[in-house]
Amino acid sequence: MxxxxxxxxxxxxxxxxxxxxxxxxxxxxxxxxxxxxxxxxxxxxxxxxxxxxxxxxxxxxxxxxxxxxxxxxxxxxxxxxxxxxxxxxRNTKKVYAALVRGCLSEGGNLEDYIRKEQNRVYVTSTRSQGTKLAQLDYKPMFYCERNQLTLLQVHLHTGRKHQIRAQLAQFGHPIVGDTKYGGRHNLWAGASPDDRGIVSQIALHAHRLEIPHPVR
Structure with missing residues (x-):
């Protein structure tokens, strides 16, 4: 590398x-x-x-x-x-790590419809003109009781703009640092410079992508 x-x-x-x-x-x-x-x-x-x-x-x-x-x-x-x-x-597998607000002790799936307006998307439970299906699965990996945070593994089934961010926020568990969709930005206030590196921008990381090689 x-x-x-x-x-x-x-x-x-x-x-x-x-x-x-x-x-x-x-x-x-x-x-x-x-x-x-x-x-x-x-x-x-x-x-x-x-x-x-x-x-x-x-x-x-x-x-x-x-x-x-x-x-x-x-x-x-x-x-x-x-x-x-x-x-x-959708012949791919996209897996993300997301640090979210609140406690989630069990995994599950989210199925919503997303509507894009300028540089933001909106989530609804019903299909209507201009919306697209958005699906993901989530599984809690770690829970920090002191800060009321959960680290999720998220498996994305559809690749909509801002999908994970908007769906988790609508679910009541916004991603840490994602102020566009309701995540607080001052979690690391008072932390040392080294600690601040834990969350850069928003706490969302695409840690695995599986896709067929184009010539093999």
Missing amino acids: SALRGCTVLHLDNHVLAIAKPAGMPSCPDDTRDPDALTCCKDFLKERFDKPGRVFLGLVHRLDRPASGVMVFARTSKAASRLSESVRE
Whole structure:
């Protein structure tokens, strides 16, 4: 593995590049013009292989800017097509770790409908025009009674924008630090600088992504 402007390269072959994206970095260029994962990875490949001209790298999925974790990019157009099809057909397994407010002693599943409005999504229990189905499973891994926090393992079945954040908030257990969806941001007030690293931006991390290799 190698460091890459805050990212870490997890896997590299002729068809696929997998990285760990840090919290706070956009997946691709946006209006802020801040360094983004896609551009950083293109620069890395250009330098690594001394490539002239522009480098192709296909964005096949996204990870919310304030979240951290695994991302996969396609190095060829054929790989991009096949990986995108796997994502579209839900032939993937996405597992996240989320630190949420409140006590959850048992696992379960959430099935809602999500409606996107500008840069925010809204959750409803009933289907209506403009909504999309959102499904996830969750399992408690650890509970901190003192701070009333639960660490969840979340298995995402549908990949909607802000899905985990919005559904858990609607469920009454917002993600720590996620002020957009009701999570308090002052949990680590008074903590040492080292302790603050426990939660960077929001406490949501994509720690496993399983997807068929595009050529194997």
